[in-house]
Amino acid sequence: MELEVWLNGTHVAMLSENRRQMTMAYTGEAHPVGAPLVSVAMPVGAGRYSDPKVRAFFRGLLPEGEARRMLAYDFGLDESDDMGLLAVLGKDCAGALMVQPKGDGAALVAGASTKDTVDDAEIERRLRALPVHPLGVDGHIRVSLAGVQSKLLLSRLEDGRWVLPADGVVSTHILKPAHRDLPNSVVNEAFCMNLAARSGLKAARTTILSFAGTKVLVSERYDRRREVGGIRRMHQEDACQTLSVLTIVPEHKYEEFGGPTLVGIARLLEQWGDAQSKEELLRQIAIHVIVGNADAHGKNVSFFHQEDGTVCLAPVYDIMSTEYYRTAYARSMSRTLGLFVNAKRNINEVTVEDLVSEAERWGMRYRTAQSVLTQLLERLPNALDQAARDVPEVPQALIELVQERITSARAEAARLGQ
Incomplete structure (x- = not known):
């Protein structure tokens, strides 16, 4: 089977599968050489990319778990058939890529x-x-x-x-x-x-x-992005795709099961991005820790592709306090972090100092990391009040949980700054 890969109206690559091996080759319309057009893991070149890089990226566009199983059944496909699922679902997926059967013609977006x-x-x-x-x-x-x-x-x-x-x-x-x-x-x-x-x-x-x-x-x-004349699709990919982590099962997106690491993500930003993105990454990880969200994993960190061939960190998404369910409902929610912080696995063991040390592992200076976190922590009390007004239905138990975690983090940051 062969599928066409389109990006913003240009046919940039061909995706093929033969004997269960998936490969991708750029077309002559893909340029410039060396640009991370489809993925930073597969820059533009004359060669042919193969598994696991190709499958890790394109499988990452598809639903996971039960949703994947049900969709495969509905279309008469085997659950493992990535190419078949891409052929029927790939015209509207994450980012700006459109994946479609060979010969379907120019991939157009309707108003x-x-x-x-x-x-x-x-x-x-x-x-x-x-x-x-x-x-x-x-x-x-x-x-x-x-x-x-x-x-x-x-x-x-x-x-x-x-x-x-x-x-x-x-x-x-x-x-x-x-x-x-x-x-x-x-x-x-x-x-x-x-x-x-x-x-x-x-x-x-x-x-x-x-x-x-x-x-x-x-x-x-x-x-x-809404623009004059319609909706523009923005090209992006998540950390599992950029780091070629093949998520055969959903658990593979967690560091505990071989998923991406924060150091790996930071290195990618060092190579393809900028210092500001690493500072934003630190803020993202800090907010997950502050609200008590242990479930942030490799598919919860994404990157925008920019016109100059670099990438920047995409907005944070899918933040939810998992710790709330342990405290308010005595649910057995895991406290194991999806992305470890300074080698700490338990979210309740992560300190402000751990966040600073983690950032140092990315090449960030101690004072820079400390400043980023201090400024964030200074804004959080007022932000908490505003968020509670934004969402009046929020349970008081959740507000109090986050408030306690903010207070604790601010007290530690003050001690570190002395």
Whole structure:
């Protein structure tokens, strides 16, 4: 099987599979040589890339876990058939790439304004159908997004109306219903994401909306940008893709099971990015620790490709306090970090000094790391109050948990600064 890989309207590569070996070769339209066009793991060149780099990148565009199994079944494919799934789902995936069968013609993006809108009742029906139609995929809608959590992809018009991402219409928003096993998951994530944004981090915009009585977290896709004439797709990839970590099972995105490390991510930014991105990475990791989110892993860190061939850190996303469920509900949520900090595995053992030491391992100066964290911690108390107002439904127990963690971190930072 052969698939075409398109980037912003240009056919840049051919993807092939023969005897279970996936390969990718750039076309003559891909330039300049050495540019990380598809991935920083596969710069433009005359050669042919092969597994595991190729599969790690392209498999990373596909859903994981039960969603992957169900979609494969619906399309009559084997669960392990990456090429088959890309052929049916690859036209609307993360970033700016479009993957499609050879010979389908120029990959075009249609204007959502020309399509029929859907009302709240229809959206609620599709949310209820997610257990059997992951991502909202059906015979008409073909979209892909990595992750295991249940979610619905939609496109939103400038006037606020919603449109199905079908026939070339690009999805612009991710709708996440409440997690069946985690009470208050919608307000938990909305609160933590607003806290990150209010404290100065670049964060995906999130809000809570209700559709026919069903409350969901609505996240604006940071890899989509509204411009005159339509929606522009922004090319990006996550740390598992950039570091060629093959996620055969979802656990592989965690450092404990061979996933990316913070040092590896920082080295990538050193090679392809800038110092500001490393400082933002430190802020991202710090906010996960502050709210008590042990679940931040290699697919929760992503990079934007820039026109000059460099990359920068993408906005932070998927922040939720896992520690809240241990304290408020006595749930057996893991405290093992998805990305270890200064070799610490337990999130409750990570100190401000550990965060500074981790940054030093990336080549950051002690004083620089200390300053980045001190400034973040100074903003957090006010950001906490603002986030609580942004999300009035947030449980008091969650506010108090995060407040205690902020107070503890600020006290330690003050001692270090003496």
